[in-house]
Amino acid sequence: MRNSIFIILIVGAFCLQSCKKDSSVNLDEVKPTNRSVxxxxxxEYFDPxxxxxFTKDTGFDVDYxxxxxxDEVEARLASEPGKFDVVIADDLSISRLSELRLIQSIDDKLLQNSSNISDEYVGKKFDPTNDYSLPYMWGTTLIAYRSDKIEQPEKTWKSLWNKKYKDRVMLIDDRVEGLGISMLSNGLPINSSIPEHIESASAQIVDGVEKIGLRVGSDADVRAGLLSGDVWIASCYSGDAAMIALENENIQFFIPDEGAPLWMDNFSIASDSTNVSGAHQFVDYMLRKDSAAKNANFTWYGTTNSGALSLIDKELLEDETINPPESVRSLCQFYFAPDGDRDVLLNKAWGKVVDAIRSKPKSKYDTEVASGSGQ
Structure with a gap:
C-alpha cells in the first residue's frame, strides 16, 4: 500500500510538474517578447x-x-514592412494611408486618455470617425525672416516674391504647401480644384525661381538656412520658427494678413506593426495631460489635448503666432487631402516647379543651405 501510495505520489508530482511546465509555456506565449516601440x-517632435x-514606466524602449x-511616410511604410509601430502622419496623408492599408484601426478600448483630445480636432474629413488616427499637434505655416538682414517685410505672402530678397527666399518643399501658399497670396482658397487657380500658382512659383532665385527645401533646410543667415525670408512651420528664434534673436515670424494654412499631425499605428500592444501604450501615454503638456512646451506647437492646457507654459499659450486669436484663426484654412482629379493637377503643376529648379544654373546658395553654412 505504501508502495502504491508512493507510486501515486510520484506520478501525481510528475503530472503536476508537467502541468506547471505546460502552463509556463502558455504564459510565455502570451507575454510580449518585443520590448521596443x-x-x-x-x-525633435517629442520631449526626450x-x-x-515612458520607458521607465512601461519597460518599452523607443526606437525613434x-x-x-x-511623402516619406507612405514610401517607407510600403517598402519597409514590419519596421514601424507608431507613425506620426499629417492630415493630408491619413486617408490615403488607410486606403492603402498601411495603417490599422486604433482600438479605443485600449486607450484611457483619448477623452483628453479637444472635440475641435476630431471628426475631420480625412478620418471622420477617427478609426485610423488620433490628433497630436497642430500649427500653421507662416513667414519667418532675419531681422538683421532685412527690414520687417510687409505682412503678406507676396513678400516671398519680393525682388529685394533675390537668392535669399525659400519655400517648404511640398506641393500642397507651396501651391497653397501661392494661391493664398492671391486671395484664392488653398484647396481650390479650379485648374486655372492651380496653374497660376505654379506659374508664380516658377517665375520666382527664374527671376529672384526662389528655392525650395525641407523644413530642416529652412531652419538651417535661417539660422545661418543664408536664407533671409521663408515659409516655415510655426513651431520650427519659434524654436529657432530661441537660438537666434534675429529670427522673427508672423502670420500674413491673408491668413495661413493650418495643419494637424496625428498618431497612427502601422498595419504590420510587430508590437501593437506597445504601440497603443505609447499613444495612450502621449495622450496623458502631463505628457501632452511637456511635448507642447518642448516643441512649441499647439496641442490638441485640451486636458493639457492648464499645464502648458503661459508664454506659449499667449503667443498669438503659435495660438492665434479667433480673428486670425478664422482666416486660416486646413488643407484637404486632394481627390483624384486635383491630385493630378497638383502633380502636374508642381512638376513644372521642379523642372524650373532643375534647369536653373546652380549657384553657391543652392548648396549652402544643405550644409548649414552661410553668412
Missing part, C-alpha cells in the same frame, strides 16, 4: 524626458526613426 516621426519616462518629408 518603433516610432516614425518628425525629428517624456520618452525616457525620423523623416524630413511627409
Amino acid at each position: 518603433k516610432l516614425l516621426s518628425w525629428s 524626458q517624456v520618452i525616457e519616462q 526613426i525620423t523623416y524630413e518629408d511627409p
Whole structure:
C-alpha cells in the first residue's frame, strides 16, 4: 500500500510538474517578447524626458526613426514592412494611408486618455470617425525672416516674391504647401480644384525661381538656412520658427494678413506593426495631460489635448503666432487631402516647379543651405 501510495505520489508530482511546465509555456506565449516601440516621426517632435519616462514606466524602449518629408511616410511604410509601430502622419496623408492599408484601426478600448483630445480636432474629413488616427499637434505655416538682414517685410505672402530678397527666399518643399501658399497670396482658397487657380500658382512659383532665385527645401533646410543667415525670408512651420528664434534673436515670424494654412499631425499605428500592444501604450501615454503638456512646451506647437492646457507654459499659450486669436484663426484654412482629379493637377503643376529648379544654373546658395553654412 505504501508502495502504491508512493507510486501515486510520484506520478501525481510528475503530472503536476508537467502541468506547471505546460502552463509556463502558455504564459510565455502570451507575454510580449518585443520590448521596443518603433516610432516614425518628425525629428525633435517629442520631449526626450517624456520618452525616457515612458520607458521607465512601461519597460518599452523607443526606437525613434525620423523623416524630413511627409511623402516619406507612405514610401517607407510600403517598402519597409514590419519596421514601424507608431507613425506620426499629417492630415493630408491619413486617408490615403488607410486606403492603402498601411495603417490599422486604433482600438479605443485600449486607450484611457483619448477623452483628453479637444472635440475641435476630431471628426475631420480625412478620418471622420477617427478609426485610423488620433490628433497630436497642430500649427500653421507662416513667414519667418532675419531681422538683421532685412527690414520687417510687409505682412503678406507676396513678400516671398519680393525682388529685394533675390537668392535669399525659400519655400517648404511640398506641393500642397507651396501651391497653397501661392494661391493664398492671391486671395484664392488653398484647396481650390479650379485648374486655372492651380496653374497660376505654379506659374508664380516658377517665375520666382527664374527671376529672384526662389528655392525650395525641407523644413530642416529652412531652419538651417535661417539660422545661418543664408536664407533671409521663408515659409516655415510655426513651431520650427519659434524654436529657432530661441537660438537666434534675429529670427522673427508672423502670420500674413491673408491668413495661413493650418495643419494637424496625428498618431497612427502601422498595419504590420510587430508590437501593437506597445504601440497603443505609447499613444495612450502621449495622450496623458502631463505628457501632452511637456511635448507642447518642448516643441512649441499647439496641442490638441485640451486636458493639457492648464499645464502648458503661459508664454506659449499667449503667443498669438503659435495660438492665434479667433480673428486670425478664422482666416486660416486646413488643407484637404486632394481627390483624384486635383491630385493630378497638383502633380502636374508642381512638376513644372521642379523642372524650373532643375534647369536653373546652380549657384553657391543652392548648396549652402544643405550644409548649414552661410553668412
